[in-house]
Amino acid sequence: MAGPNEQVAALLQEYADLISITGGEEFKARVYERAARAVAGYPTDVSTLDQDELQQIPSVGASIAEKISEYVHTGQMPAIEQLRAQVPAGIRELIKIPTLGPKRAKVLHEQLGISSVPELAEAIDAGRLAELRGFGRRTEENLRHGIELLRAAGQRALLPVAMSLAEEVVAALSAVPGCVRCTYAGSLRRMQETIGDVDVLAAADDSAPLMDAFTRLPRVTEVISHGPTRSSVRTDAGLQVDLRVVEPAVWGAALQYFTGSKAHNIRLREIALRAGLTLSEYGLHRTDDGALVVAETEEEVYARLGLPWIPPPLREDRGEIEAALAGELPELVRWEDLRGDLHSHTDLTDGVAPLSELVAAARDRGFRYFAITDHAKDLPMQRMTDEKMLAQREQLRQLDTGRMVLLHGTELNIGPEGEVDWDEDFLAGFDLCIASVHSHFQQPREQLTRRLIRACEHPYVNVLGHPTTRQIGRRPPLDVDYDAVFEAAARTGTALEINSYPDRLDLPDEWIQRARRYGVRFAINTDAHAPTHLDYLRYGVGIARRGWLTAAEVINTWPLSRLRKFVAAKRRKAHR
């Protein structure tokens, strides 16, 4: 989803890197970094903004606004071209090596003429780093190791992998004598869609037993650092885990700090400074005499800065600070608000469990209603027929004991022209229908856009399933004008799915935030292909919260009667 904002943000970040590498003003580099983050998180497409409007973006002033519009109009940013001419492209690769930053990359380039990762590896092997001041034997080893890690392509982990590792570490550390509290923080607490490393926070008066237990956990393969307040390890999952131990009295400040995001925290510290305070993991202190103001709970820290407590999924500096200051934070949807799941598969198609088992598993989770939505007949590999579908409906009615209402649905296939399976008479027999794209991903943008809009306009399509069809790390999102699709979904009364499957998480959070401005409704679904997949709902809720969704916008928080009216209204409207 490299839209204009992402492209501009990447260029501004590159510019910041180049300033650092060429030894330019550090403050200038930091401004470009801040501006890059602000542009990436800005809800409006920057290519539609004029100079004045661009300057409304935080950290974007006259100079950066000018560079952005140059890029929008010419496809070039001359300032960056100039710096690129001075710095070989490979040097930017160098600073991706862990433990190697812009300062020493500059030294390597100027003194040894190294301008790529392979050249660095060669120089290390030839012992040429020894002649440099500040590069000892350990540094050499660390760089060698860093290059290996970079080559192993430290891909980010999906949520369940990181979550189970985090829960294991937290459970082990909580059992260590002297541990007062322990939890995970960082991007996992914010429910980011993928996790680069796991942050764990503990409170204890004496940190040593916790640090020792941590570095000796069975899944630890390498101890990266080991200190009294912070230690880092690499695990057999390839994921790095950082542990911070603080005194119980500063728990809240530390939790706030280690939850991030970095951009959110920087904003908070700036607010603190203006109020004559400094904020760190040890609490909020008065700048003049260093006296502690608050530290015990997150709520106190935010309150003292004049803010309500901000839920972790919002802490990305994407407007939550402004909303909090204005008293306009959304009341986010919670897992408890969901009354049921509207997307699941049995072994009639590509699920693994028979209908009765999947229904029993859903009932165990306390759902009030549950939709079975096996694939329809246009996906040949599923071998679906009218007879099989009708037989399943009959079986489903018999399993319906009333304690959890069973809905009979289907996941229709959106064909190349936007058409779906079955005629309207057959579709009228379903309680609700999802429709999704499963093939022809490479169509031109205009055609794909028309295809999704046409699906929204179909009277029997109630939910657009996994709307971008992306698979994290494997398949990019469809190239579609989603603004047009969101408008069509809102106009036609078609809900957008938030698919909770960990490698989908589709819609992604930025798109949710954007779609809700059109007045769209959403459905947080599991797309379960096995009973255990029903537990993925927590990840869908996490992404929905990151997209600023409230319960009112999510159709499967509604009572069944309202959900049925939502379906009926669209069918009626089409036949008037």
Add this chain to the structure above:
DNA sequence: GCCGTTTTCGGCCCGACTGTTTTCAGTCG
């Protein structure tokens, strides 16, 4: 280069760990 309930100039987020070096710079989160 940006920004302002102490500022239109003079600041700019904070602290831990490592490694190399005798007091600190670089990197990271």
